[in-house]
Amino acid sequence: MAHPIAHAVALVDEALTCARVADPGLLSEDEQRDVLLRLSQQVDQLESLRLRVIGVVGAAGGVAESDGARSAASWLTARVRTGFGPARAAEKLAEAITDRWQRVGAGLEDGSVNLPQARVIVRALESLVVDPLPGEEVPVEVLAAAEAHLVAQTAVFDPGQLERLGAKILEVVAPATCEEHERRLLERAERRANAATRLTFRRRGDGATDVAARIPDHVAARLKTYLEAWTAPRQDDSTRCGAATPFGGFAQRDPATGVRLPQERLRGQAFCAFLEAADPTRMPVHGGGATRVVVTMTLEELRSGAGVGTVLSNGDDLTTMSAGQVRRLACQSGIVPAVLGGDSVPVDLGRSTRFFTPGQRLAKTLTHRVCAAEGCTVPSTWCEGHHGRDPWGAGAGSDLADLMFLCSWHHQRAHDPGYRTKTLPNGDVRFTRRT
Known part of the structure; x- marks a missing residue:
């Protein structure tokens, strides 16, 4: 005689075969409501049963061991092809509700707890018991009370609300000791976050680099705050025309198509602007001298805009970019232009008059408080210094009369050959896309 679980699985197969040929569009409204709710509950109950079986398969003497698999997750991955990550997550959840949080497992079985809720509750409870230092263990009775309270809720x-409740569960079930325990948890989390901090670069080969990072939460929050200063949307529709925001941001829509830009792209642009705005004088000494990025190209290429430049950073890291991009970067201090003669000998390494001084910027701010682009309201303190008359590569100087404030968005337009620029009688600059 078949085991009850095997028999139940056979009945499920039979029922699904029967339902497969039926048209759900023929369900009445009452049936639609009832069927969808019951199916949702049954899916979680079936997952609960699957978790119980996973626990048996991975136990000593189970099928995984008999078939030479390292774990139930490995055994399952080789047969259902859903990837190791989901299988391992299921295995860990099965272990948790079997060995430690039986009340959560019972809720899954009877349908009172759904799977997303169970995952959130287990995660909250596990955070209370993982790697405690001697004397810092949460009492068993407090853990039981926490589990009971979360299951009842x-x-x-919903899972999001349960997650917030789980983060503060000790305040509910053990208010007398929660503050000290929370302090220890935070200190431990901070130590782990610092140990896990990583930043990697991988060139894609298409002119872009993938940057992957894992940083402490407080650092991520700080970076997010800085970037939002650029990406915060305006309260009116001026960004539809390509103007930067009054907070130093970018247009929320593509000026050519009017399509709203995804937040990921806006944050990426803001990150680039944030790095360009970093004060090079505050960078640590690198290789015996101040940290600088050196851009090399011939004088003829810089003037004509037909060539490419090479960016040298960290002594040996080379990157190429267009002449237009070089000219834009060359307006910023901290970028040292190494202009080469015909024999590739440097003829200029950023002479002292190359960059606008802080005094010049301050003087200009007294008369020009915002970006010079028509209609743009980005404060001048957020703007980049642009050679408003002749470009430096054409032999222009860096006198006060040459200085023009442009926000990052419009500075890129000023060096973009796809745009025309026109100086208006009041000194503003109008940008028009070439057709």
């Missing part, structure tokens, strides 16, 4: 709260 599944009738009221």
Whole structure:
């Protein structure tokens, strides 16, 4: 005689075969409501049963061991082809609700707890018991009370709300000791976050680099705050015309198509602008001298805009870019232009008059408080210094009369050959896309 679980699985197969040929569009409204709710509950109950079986498969003497698999997750991955990550997550959840949080497992079985809720509750409870230092263990009775309270709240709260409640569960079930325990948890989390901090660069080969980072939460929050200063949307529709925001940001829509730009792209642009705005005088000494990025190209290429430049950073890291991009960067201090003669000998390494001085910027701010682009309201303190008359590569100087404030967005337009620029009688600059 078949095991009850095997028999139940056979009945599920039979029922699904029967339902497969039926048209759900023929369900009445009452049936639609009832069927969808019951199916949702049954899916979680079936997952609960699957987790119980996973626990048996991975146990000593189970099928995984018999078939030479390292774990139930490995055994399952080789047969259902859903990837190791989901299988391992299921295996860990099965272990948790079997060995430690049986009340959560019972809720899954009877349908009172759904799978997303169970995952959130287990994660919150596990955070209370993972790697405690001697004397810092949460009492068993407090853990039991926390589990019981969270399971009871599944009738009221969704997973997001349960997650917030789980983060503060000790305040509910053990208010007398929660503050000290929370302090220890935070200190431990900070130590782990610092140990896990990483930043990697991988060139894609298409002119872009993938940057992957893992940083502490407080650092990420700080970076996000800085970037939002550029990406915060305006309260009116001027960004539709390509103007930067009054907070130093970017247009929320593509000026050519009017399509709203995704937040990921805006944050990427803001990150680039943030790095360009970094004060090079505050960078640590690198290789015996101040940190600088050196851009090399011939004088003829810089003037004509037909060539490419090479960016040298960290002594040996080479990157190429267009002449237009070089000219834009050359307006910024901290970028040292190494202009080469015909024999590739440097003829200029950023002479002292090359960059606008802080005094010149201050003097200009007294009369020009915002970006010079027509209609743009980015404060001048957020703007980049642009050679408003002749470009430096054409032999222009860096006198006060040459200085023009442009926000990052419009500075890129000023060096973009796809745009025309026209100086208006009031000194503003109008940008028009070439057709």
